[in-house]
Amino acid sequence: MTIDSAALDHDLALRLRVEDFYAEYSHTIDDDRLEDWPGLFTENGTYRVTTRENFDSGLPLALIYCDGRGMMEDRISALRTANIYEPHVYCHLTSALRVLGASGGEIRARANFTVLRTMPEGDTTIFACGRYFDRLIEEDGRLKLRERLAVLDSRQVDTLLVVPI
Amino acid sequence: MTIDSAALDHDLALRLRVEDFYAEYSHTIDDDRLEDWPGLFTENGTYRVTTRENFDSGLPLALIYCDGRGMMEDRISALRTANIYEPHVYCHLTSALRVLGASGGEIRARANFTVLRTMPEGDTTIFACGRYFDRLIEEDGRLKLRERLAVLDSRQVDTLLVVPI
Amino acid sequence: MTIDSAALDHDLALRLRVEDFYAEYSHTIDDDRLEDWPGLFTENGTYRVTTRENFDSGLPLALIYCDGRGMMEDRISALRTANIYEPHVYCHLTSALRVLGASGGEIRARANFTVLRTMPEGDTTIFACGRYFDRLIEEDGRLKLRERLAVLDSRQVDTLLVVPI
Amino acid sequence: MAMATASTRAAGFTWPNNDLSRAPYRVYTDPDLYALERERIFQGPTWNFLALECELPNPGDYKATYVGDAPVIVARARDGSISAMVNRCAHKGALVCYKRRGNVREFICVYHNWTYDLAGNLTGVAFKRGVAGKGGLAADFQPERHGLEKLRVETCRGLIFGTFSDDTPPFVAYIGAELAANIDRVFPKPLKVLGYHSQILPNNWKLYAENNKDSYHASLLHVFHNTFGVVRPNMGGGVKISNSGWHHLSYTQRVSLGDDEVAREKVRSLQEQYRLKDPRMMEHRLELGDNITNAIQTVFPSLVVQQILNALAVRQIQPKGVDRTELVWTVLGFEDDDEAMKELRLKVNNLVGPAGLISMEDGCVGGWVQRAAKANPDATTVMPMGGRNVEASEGSRITEAAVRGFWKGWRECMGF
Amino acid sequence: MAMATASTRAAGFTWPNNDLSRAPYRVYTDPDLYALERERIFQGPTWNFLALECELPNPGDYKATYVGDAPVIVARARDGSISAMVNRCAHKGALVCYKRRGNVREFICVYHNWTYDLAGNLTGVAFKRGVAGKGGLAADFQPERHGLEKLRVETCRGLIFGTFSDDTPPFVAYIGAELAANIDRVFPKPLKVLGYHSQILPNNWKLYAENNKDSYHASLLHVFHNTFGVVRPNMGGGVKISNSGWHHLSYTQRVSLGDDEVAREKVRSLQEQYRLKDPRMMEHRLELGDNITNAIQTVFPSLVVQQILNALAVRQIQPKGVDRTELVWTVLGFEDDDEAMKELRLKVNNLVGPAGLISMEDGCVGGWVQRAAKANPDATTVMPMGGRNVEASEGSRITEAAVRGFWKGWRECMGF
Amino acid sequence: MAMATASTRAAGFTWPNNDLSRAPYRVYTDPDLYALERERIFQGPTWNFLALECELPNPGDYKATYVGDAPVIVARARDGSISAMVNRCAHKGALVCYKRRGNVREFICVYHNWTYDLAGNLTGVAFKRGVAGKGGLAADFQPERHGLEKLRVETCRGLIFGTFSDDTPPFVAYIGAELAANIDRVFPKPLKVLGYHSQILPNNWKLYAENNKDSYHASLLHVFHNTFGVVRPNMGGGVKISNSGWHHLSYTQRVSLGDDEVAREKVRSLQEQYRLKDPRMMEHRLELGDNITNAIQTVFPSLVVQQILNALAVRQIQPKGVDRTELVWTVLGFEDDDEAMKELRLKVNNLVGPAGLISMEDGCVGGWVQRAAKANPDATTVMPMGGRNVEASEGSRITEAAVRGFWKGWRECMGF
Ligand code: FES
Numbered sequence A, B, C: 001m002t003i004d005s006a007a008l009d010h011d012l013a014l015r016l017r018v019e020d021f022y023a024e025y026s027h028t029i030d031d032d033r034l035e036d037w038p039g040l041f042t043e044n045g046t047y048r049v050t051t052r053e054n055f056d057s058g059l060p061l062a063l064i065y066c067d068g069r070g071m072m073e074d075r076i077s078a079l080r081t082a083n084i085y086e087p088h089v090y091c092h093l094t095s096a097l098r099v100l101g102a103s104g105g106e107i108r109a110r111a112n113f114t115v116l117r118t119m120p121e122g123d124t125t126i127f128a129c130g131r132y133f134d135r136l137i138e139e140d141g142r143l144k145l146r147e148r149l150a151v152l153d154s155r156q157v158d159t160l161l162v163v164p165i
Numbered sequence D, E, F: 001m002a003m004a005t006a007s008t009r010a011a012g013f014t015w016p017n018n019d020l021s022r023a024p025y026r027v028y029t030d031p032d033l034y035a036l037e038r039e040r041i042f043q044g045p046t047w048n049f050l051a052l053e054c055e056l057p058n059p060g061d062y063k064a065t066y067v068g069d070a071p072v073i074v075a076r077a078r079d080g081s082i083s084a085m086v087n088r089c090a091h092k093g094a095l096v097c098y099k100r101r102g103n104v105r106e107f108i109c110v111y112h113n114w115t116y117d118l119a120g121n122l123t124g125v126a127f128k129r130g131v132a133g134k135g136g137l138a139a140d141f142q143p144e145r146h147g148l149e150k151l152r153v154e155t156c157r158g159l160i161f162g163t164f165s166d167d168t169p170p171f172v173a174y175i176g177a178e179l180a181a182n183i184d185r186v187f188p189k190p191l192k193v194l195g196y197h198s199q200i201l202p203n204n205w206k207l208y209a210e211n212n213k214d215s216y217h218a219s220l221l222h223v224f225h226n227t228f229g230v231v232r233p234n235m236g237g238g239v240k241i242s243n244s245g246w247h248h249l250s251y252t253q254r255v256s257l258g259d260d261e262v263a264r265e266k267v268r269s270l271q272e273q274y275r276l277k278d279p280r281m282m283e284h285r286l287e288l289g290d291n292i293t294n295a296i297q298t299v300f301p302s303l304v305v306q307q308i309l310n311a312l313a314v315r316q317i318q319p320k321g322v323d324r325t326e327l328v329w330t331v332l333g334f335e336d337d338d339e340a341m342k343e344l345r346l347k348v349n350n351l352v353g354p355a356g357l358i359s360m361e362d363g364c365v366g367g368w369v370q371r372a373a374k375a376n377p378d379a380t381t382v383m384p385m386g387g388r389n390v391e392a393s394e395g396s397r398i399t400e401a402a403v404r405g406f407w408k409g410w411r412e413c414m415g416f
């Protein structure tokens, strides 16, 4: 198989950077460094979590809808200071990452994700699985999410959703 | 660590393409674009799903045995028009991909996979996990499966198996 | 996005090799080639499995603590010859791999992992998930683990832990 | 049949001292009581929410739902009328609808192809004459006696309710005019579904039913809530309770009272004052002709009608076992919402639902009671706030009257 | 013991109107009836499939299986005879075999090293004299009274059956000569295992047992099936039922009848005509000396013998709880199959098993009944096809006679 | 209440022939007996391990644990005293502590903000006077009668125990001076927690409780164990049993006896001799003033005190349902351990815990009994080693006396 080395380098570099970004996104949440999570988005970035049930029916409702970093920061402050819930941790697994294209400095990517949630008593369950649909751009040398849409396969949320997916 | 850049490029390119192919395979099924699934195989490609119980005992029975694209297309038409089952979606997770070698234009690869199945009521379960053993070739610039063998870790299939793994 | 091709090659090569190593680690265990497992570590390599409960509290206790390859080999001999347990298989899923840095010939890396355990009766469950924190070096052209610390998200181990994570 | 069924096993259950302000923990943990609730409450003299009319715009539209844990179909017939029936084939009992929604000419059970019209009447039996004169239906088979089991249906402001019992009074009489008025108030014009949430609660369904009637907890458990003045004890409002005691309405108005009682309490929830970086999700357009910011209404046993600022919803309680409950949220707007209003509703809905900044706590607190309950099923809760009886309360929500009303309804249905 | 066990709790159960054409839904959902079935059906006067002789070719070969949900070992002894015993150590009850298959000289329980011969007799007790004259077995211990609990075994055409009861008649008398003939027909020569499937059914075991006896559903639920003429109502065949009513055989022949009844029905399953791109999986080599394309035979309570074209199998029903069942498929060929025949069987097996194009529906339809059943355990199914009794039917499978026969067997064993 | 509760349903249970050497399998599988154990054993006249004093060094420190399956809080008050109470709010029953550990000034229930002091006394009721003179506590409410349910607490060598019953004798009298001496022996100085393990056992809690008292299995099931001489039947040691029979101590000394009985047995566990590549994990520093290598002590019903070489631990048995148990290991060292000793303990702990080379088998063998038990709940185990009674045994551990003692305790508590 012959390959255009320059194009290859570029594709590889892009893939590498996007993969690293996804890994960093996972570790930021799974390490409970949630104060750093809004910084993975652009100032006006949007973050939505919805279900296949709503998504496939074209229903606009989301479980979480953050329109800009401010709302993301409010969510994090709220879960640190105001909300009551049983402490728990996530383990993110992402797979089937595809960089769908890059144009005008914007990168479109998607991946499958699974979030395993572990409770203090010790039970680990599949809290969520589904698909990320993302638009990323580069800002001062780092990739940031202009948009992340997480579509959960299940209609259901067990107990509550407080930590971002 | 010093590296031979040319060999590296080649390995990287191959790895990149195989990874992309696996991702595309997952999305084709998880997006319910099943009519495109047979096209991921060569005309005479084979697709078999079996269990570790049978595989390790050298027993030839498979849960699904498609000998050529025609049988794959028949499976898809059947599940669209004839078979009765509760609608559900898969989320494929693949990991531990290894390109084992490439010779005579054929690439041997393997990976671990997990399929999470979500039912309309909302319950998500580990429907299957196990190992893919694959042989791929390049056809008009695209990778295709000459053979995919999916070996399920479990003896058991919950309820029924209709959507390919 | 402009990239320094040499640096890129180097990073890519390293990422590629670490990814391959993680895949090989998974297959070695999931294929039940456990006798090869200690060889993935250096002669004086350490392997520890602990829980977030102990890790976050700074408690030194581990579920498994192998200080050198000898103890790893003893574990494998014991499970082959002495220990009694219901036979079972693992399916490793690793994700969010990050190469955190390489200095003085040592590579620091981390990843999320999940181990699905399948029992002879057929039930597959999430046996463990959590984070690997690793230090690797190159020995006669192959990567080896100088240290692997597996931190399980859950406090609990179902039934028993005999096969390494 | 005479066997020791749930009803005979539970028969000896008695309510301690006939006191509505104490409930034995056993009511949350006993599978025999759970089975009896299916028969005596959900299939008893109660109205249960089924769907919204706007979910079934066309003839042949159907939706599969549950009453208690019994699967039920609600459908719109050719003549536009709405029917409801148990989703269980009269032949061998398969689900007739195994998809959650759809549009059909008739209902066809896939197992043996028996067919039913949209009202659930049996219209066809495959091979009823057999083949080649052999086999086929028993001579004495009477098709008219083998339709799907039907529910009686009523609608109110676009909400569809069903009941298994002939004794259930008409819906407005059931909840009373005073509470019916709030349904008119919240749903004054044609509705539009913005989406659904489904939340699994790790607890008995009654713990969530009580939670909605528990106007005492709102300002104490939901901190985000009162920190931002959506509900504060020192705002106006009150609790209305139907004469039966079964149903309630708790509401809040922007009318300030003296802050002193609040000051006197060291309420955890007021300890830190906290401001939003982006307050858009708290915007409130007064759209219902009054200054009520927050109205939570219950229809015994399984419906909650919600207005929180501009977040409108109905919540349906679906028991899934003695210690597991599904809460189905249907989030609503009005057909004539403009884009800005639609966007506002989507933002305000950050406050409610399974990830709601002011509602998520209700998802876990019931589970904490469930886990503690089994320590001793014969111990009891106490509900002493606002006395021991079931009376409405003007100007204060610091009462458990509506919760005691819930137990009044439960005991009357269960016969304990 | 006198405690309120399943049997006393279920004691009051009565069958409605003594009518075999109606079954109360409770039979699928009641855990007390489930516990009683263990004792009265699976450990009662019934023959239960255990294994195939070809799975135990050598002395010392064993296989761990289940009768009902009781773990059982079947093994071949030195003298070639086959024994079966409960897989529970006579000492403290550990599984003696915790691996599913193997070859051993004797059975050794790992917990305390008690040993048993291949027929389950206790042959050794570790430290029975203690150590240094201290400890050891109680003086009154009688080893011969502490073997593994044994089952009586019979074989038929390479199939191994076991029973817990002394009252069970010999196997051929149990199923009757007419049905025994079909076992001779399907398994005329030495068998070879091609592989196994295990399918988890989300329903009570009886729903699957009925399904196999339900010759009415085949042409209606399984569309792929009759679309391709494997079974069509207008082919020849019929239903044979043992005199006891407990067992049945449903079969199809390539003999055409008038199509008119079929035409008269608007059977969903005939609505779309559909052709295969690759018909090799439908090839049928007549190998059994007749033109029967399809024969499904049941041996009450837990075995199905299958011939579908050249797909041969036995299916064992293993209850795993009141609402969960494991179906174990042992897929067979003959020892003397040539490569082409083996390949044909592997292809034809696309039709059956958990992913079978003509059988997968049976995996979900039982779960749909299970979910609907709990809506009301005292309601009943109706089985009016082909009358109300249990008679065989020549030339038509449009009858529920064999299903009524199943309930006859169930009632006779259960004593209801 | 009069309903058919666990106690009335189980009331008829009787122990077969009053024989301590046989236990019916039903005791492992019956949910009614399980519910009764909560009341009569764990909340009966027994001492249950709660925590270690070194886990609660400071006033306000608390730990959430379980007694049986009832959630319990243990806390250190301002005056240094230790209290224990049920982790269930006296109001509506929420867990008061939903975190496993912490340090607090008072306990605040998040649901409605009721507050309790560190001894569980009710100190505050939110809005007890209502708001604006409306709502608030019923006039007849007596706060002093609404504290958290308290347990009586005793400590012994840094171990904290609690009991629900007033009849439980003082701790040392409960276990007897002879067994109390081993606690003094193993925990002679201030303790330090090295870490925790939690192991889920797929079996009834009693199967693990028996396993610890079963000195017969150690040398037979745990091969690694005796292959390396940690315990061999031909070493010295014995079994001590409290006068009550409820509690035991099994210990081993490095004193050789004649090997002949052992030789006479073909004990699987001695068949292969096997040597370690790295024996550091087997090092033993004699630190307790004697040559005992191994001492396993039980305190009925739920505690195990462990010394295996230098691996010290307490194991707490937490039932989680009739067929599921959590075993919580608190692994210990001494405050004055130097680095080398700490490192040695960490290595030796490879032998024990869920991954322990000499203990892992106990994690699965109970599940194998649980699975086999349901084959027939009315069959019984047999425990004939060392006679039929409950007497101590010098110099031999080949006895089931301590297990019979467990059943003596069980029957005395349960009243069967
Ligand atoms: S179960 Fe519906 S037609 Fe038979």
Ligand code: FES
Pocket: E089, E090, E091, E092, E093, E094, E109, E110, E111, E112, E113, E114
């Ligand atoms: S349980 Fe089998 S030897 Fe003790």
Ligand code: FES
Pocket: F089, F090, F091, F092, F093, F094, F109, F110, F111, F112, F113, F114
């Ligand atoms: S439940 Fe604790 S304060 Fe109400």
Ligand SMILES: [Fe+3]
Pocket: D211, D217, D218, D221, D222, D359, D362
């Ligand atoms: Fe609330």
Ligand SMILES: [Fe+3]
Pocket: E211, E217, E218, E221, E222, E359, E362
């Ligand atoms: Fe079928």
Ligand SMILES: [Fe+3]
Pocket: F211, F217, F218, F221, F222, F359, F362
């Ligand atoms: Fe042990």
